Amino acid sequence: xxxxxxxxxxxxxxxxxxxxxxxxxxxxxxxxxxxxxxxxxxxxxxxxxxxxxxxxxxxxxxxxxxxxxxxxxxxxxxxxxxxxxx
Amino acid sequence: xxxxxxxxxxxxxxxxxxxxxxxxxxxxxxxxxxxxxxxxxxxxxxxxxxxxxxxxxxxxxxxxxxxxxxxxxxxxxxxxxxxxxxxxxxxxxxxxxxxxxxxxxxxxxxxxxxxxxxxxxxxxxxxxxxxxxxxxxxxxxxxxxxxxxxxxxxxxxxxxxxxxxxxxxxxxxxxxxxxxxxxx
Numbered sequence: 001x002x003x004x005x006x007x008x009x010x011x012x013x014x015x016x017x018x019x020x021x022x023x024x025x026x027x028x029x030x031x032x033x034x035x036x037x038x039x040x041x042x043x044x045x046x047x048x049x050x051x052x053x054x055x056x057x058x059x060x061x062x063x064x065x066x067x068x069x070x071x072x073x074x075x076x077x078x079x080x081x082x083x084x085x086x
Numbered sequence: 087x088x089x090x091x092x093x094x095x096x097x098x099x100x101x102x103x104x105x106x107x108x109x110x111x112x113x114x115x116x117x118x119x120x121x122x123x124x125x126x127x128x129x130x131x132x133x134x135x136x137x138x139x140x141x142x143x144x145x146x147x148x149x150x151x152x153x154x155x156x157x158x159x160x161x162x163x164x165x166x167x168x169x170x171x172x173x174x175x176x177x178x179x180x181x182x183x184x185x186x187x188x189x190x191x192x193x194x195x196x197x198x199x200x201x202x203x204x205x206x207x208x209x210x211x212x213x214x215x216x217x218x219x220x221x222x223x224x225x226x227x228x229x230x231x232x233x234x235x236x237x238x239x240x241x242x243x244x245x246x247x248x249x250x251x252x253x254x255x256x257x258x259x260x261x262x263x264x265x266x267x268x269x270x
Contacts, residue, residue, distance in 0.1 A: 042101070046103070
């Protein structure tokens with residue numbers, strides 16, 4: 001799975017938890033999940049759990065702390081997937 | 087610099103957390119899990135922990151100006167976990183400690199956090215979208231005209247006509263807005 005495919009799946013997960021459609025009008029890879037996409041921190045826990053289910057991996061506490069943007073999520077998933085292959 | 091959090095229980099009941107036991111491991115430390123397992127009402131218990139963590143995080147963030155996402159970096163210790171009634175706990179984030187007070191009601195959980203060396207707090211509750219009513223009430227309480235704004239870090243503040251700022255905390259869930267301000 002390449003990063004573009006990961007990103008599409010991540011965006012589909014994020015869209016489940018955004019209340020306002022308009023946040024997706026001007027989003028980018030560097031959109032801040034909490035501030036720009038207006039996702040609250042309780043929902044961020046759901047997003048992490050959805051990612052673990054979707055990609056069959058574990059997002060440890062330290063990795064969770066690194067997440068600010070859509071790109072951060074994609075990078076963490078890509079790293080975990082690469083680790084699994086090795 | 088206060089922090090607060092409001093959980094509207096009707097919304098919480100429809101949350102995906104209801105179906106996900108993994109949430110406990112994601113948000114509670116080992117020590118917290120011990121106390122959570124003693125709770126008579128796990129639904130209220132987990133949301134009481136969450137409200138305390140959110141309130142403590144907001145209070146911490148106002149002075150530290152940093153952010154983190156791992157809820158286990160905040161450790162909550164309740165005097166006792168009630169399914170209904172007053173809520174009191176201590177929160178620790180790194181070296182900082184906060185006292186949390188609030189209540190678990192029929193419809194909502196409310197928690198507010200202040201540092202051990204700070205004064206008491208005052209809370210205001212309004213229907214959602216009624217921020218003007220809060221400005222009027224806060225102006226009466228502090229005895230001067232105040233308007234609700236956001237500072238450069240996107241935190242809510244009250245500003246007087248001379249530009250003097252009072253740091254506050256704001257939460258919105260379900261039909262309610264909750265504001266917490268330092269005691270005058």
